[in-house]
Amino acid sequence: MDNSTTLLLGLDGLAVEKVERLVDGTRRVHLTTADESARACPSCGVFTVHVKGFVQTRPRDLPCGERRLQRVWHKRRWYCTGPACPRRTFTEQVRQVPAGARITGRLRDAAGRRVRDAGSTVVQAARDLGLPWPTVMDAFRTAGQEVTAAALEPVEALGIDETRRGRMQWRQNPETGRWEPVADRWHTGFVDAFGIQGLLGQAGGRAPPDVLVWPATTPLQRRRQIRYAAIDMSPGYRAAIRTGLPHATVVVGHFHVVQLANKMINTVRRRTTAALRGRRGRARDPEWKARRRLLPGREDLTDAQFSTMWNALTDAKAIGTTLLTAWTARERLRDQLACARTDADRHRIGHLHWKLLTWCADSGIPEVRTLVRTIDRWWTEIAAFIAAGHSNARSEGINRVIKLVARAAHGFRNPASQRLRTRCVTTRRARGHPHPA
Known part of the structure; x- marks a missing residue:
């Protein structure tokens, strides 16, 4: 032998x-x-x-x-x-x-x-x-x-965001003939927004009662250690945090605020084109050619790109002037959000906020005024982001990983299996198993 x-x-x-x-x-x-x-x-x-x-x-x-x-x-x-x-x-x-x-x-x-x-x-x-x-x-x-039984470390900043599980299901109503949603399946994820623990847990649904499931099952001592809760601009999430984590400060990250402003610019462009030209935008229209350069920030455009966009929209007269006004409102909003993590004093932040409100009020553009009203309703949470610097960027990154896992598995039929898979995948770094190259 x-x-x-x-x-x-x-x-x-x-x-x-x-x-x-x-x-x-x-x-x-x-x-x-x-x-x-x-x-x-x-x-x-x-x-x-x-x-x-x-x-x-x-x-x-x-x-x-x-x-x-x-x-x-x-x-x-x-x-x-x-x-x-x-x-x-x-x-x-x-x-x-x-x-x-x-x-x-x-x-x-x-x-x-x-x-x-x-x-x-x-x-x-x-x-x-x-x-x-x-x-x-x-x-x-x-x-x-x-993984699920392992003890979690204290969390200072909690990120909350939703991700859809599978595609939305539709059914045709035999009486009206219209297609109606049957099941719109969502998962709400709770993420360590400041540390490396990744996904802390998930709950089925995105309504306030669904969001309250995770705080209700978390020990009281751990809940009291959460100082910030980063969310998108969702009233349901804000109401759930105020109920389940009343001591935590609600924070709205700059990503969702700028995203809302970019949607406003696209809405203004489509509306003005349809109103003045009586049709949708075409490739020869100046506003259509500049649609890509309207979305990045000014610092991301070269001087030549910015001059080309500005001159083309200026020549477009009414449409171009309206778009440049909306674009300037977005840039003033970004200037205010850029004060985060810079230790800016409240007088500078207040001055930038006053400039934004004044510009939007004098613009005469309905979409710009709607944007500033939304900013005003969420100003407490946006100001908390400027003061603390926390955002739910990590939640967005984990949502991307969750979608990649579901895509590799060609979808999941069992919600419990999906939660377990995503929990294991998003906690590799905390467990010493980095994502394979």
Whole structure:
């Protein structure tokens, strides 16, 4: 018996008796039991010396090389000699291969870790390891319990954002003939917006009662440690935070505010084009040519690009003047948001806010005035962002990862499985398993 071959195999409690090569190139490894404790009855623990017979099993293990490796375990069946033991016979078993197991414990663990830590789908892990899909999924659920059961570190800034689970489902109303939504499935994610813990948990839905599920199941001491809650401009989320986390300061990040301003510019462009030209925009229209350059900030445009856009819109007369007025309102809003993380004093912030309100009020553009009214309603939360500098950018990044995971798996049918997958994927960094390149 070559001990080095047994060490190479690495199955504790089993020894390699011989290795043979079959006609198709498959290597067959014959194993025997090397652990003396395998003679102990699993029920009463009595060691026995009476052999009833021999049994052969073929447990599957981790791949070894490019060629297949069959493992044949020649183990014995024993009579139990315990006087009060109800078990009469038993077969040998070791820690890696329990009685009745068809795969080794390390193969099951490796299958679960591939899905949990390596970003592999269940189907791909099953193909690579030669296992059935249900076996890999059960192994992943077991491995995922370690992630969900792990204690979380204190969270100072909490990010809350929603992501849709699958596509929206529609059904045609037989009476009206109109298509109506049947199920609009959403998940609300709770993210460590300042640390590296990633996704802390998820709740089904995005209504205030759904959002309150996670704070209600979080210990009171941990909830009191949350100082900021970063959200998008959602009244439902704001109401839920004021109820579930009344001590936390609600923060609206600059991304959603600027995004709202960009939508305002596009709305103004479409409305003015339709009103003055009586049609949609075309490629030869100056406002259509400048539509891409209206969205980036001024600092992202070269002098030549800015001059081309400004001159083209100035020549467009009424449409161009309206668009440049809306664009200037967006830029003044960005100047105000740029005060975040700069330790700007409240007098400068107030002066920039006054300039924004004055410009929007004097613009005479309905969309610009609607924007400034929205900013005024959310000014407390926007001012909190300027003062603290926290945003829900990490929530947006995690939403992107969630969508990539769902796309790689071609969708999920089980919401619990989706939550477990996304929780494991978005917490790799905190667990020391970075995202594979």
